[in-house]
Amino acid sequence: MGKIYSSYKCTGxxxxxxxxxxxxxxxxxxxxxxxxxxxxxxSLKVEDSLKECMNERVYKKVHGAIRQVSQK
Ligand SMILES: [Zn+2]
Incomplete structure (x- = not known):
């Protein structure tokens, strides 16, 4: 069981x-x-592409840029 993230975009x-x-x-x-x-x-539905990285890394989309967040 890993943490699954989903990206969303505000239409406002x-x-x-x-x-x-x-x-x-x-x-x-x-x-x-x-x-x-x-x-x-x-929903931006990017979680599928993120799953492969879940074992070691988490990527967060912050202010339009993807940032790598270490879980260690
Ligand atoms: Zn908003």
Missing amino acids: CKKEFVLLTEDIEKFKGYLACPYCNNRNIK
Whole structure:
């Protein structure tokens, strides 16, 4: 069981952010943009490409740039 992240993009302020899948389940229907509280966000579905890296690394998309975050 690894941590799975999903990327979302706000259709209001156009910013992208990353959420834990377990948080998405928890807040299903109540997800909102952390920047502007807009409820109109859409999933970017990048988790498939991230899974291969999950064993050693986590990539987060922050302000449009992918940053490598070490888990060690
Ligand atoms: Zn927003």
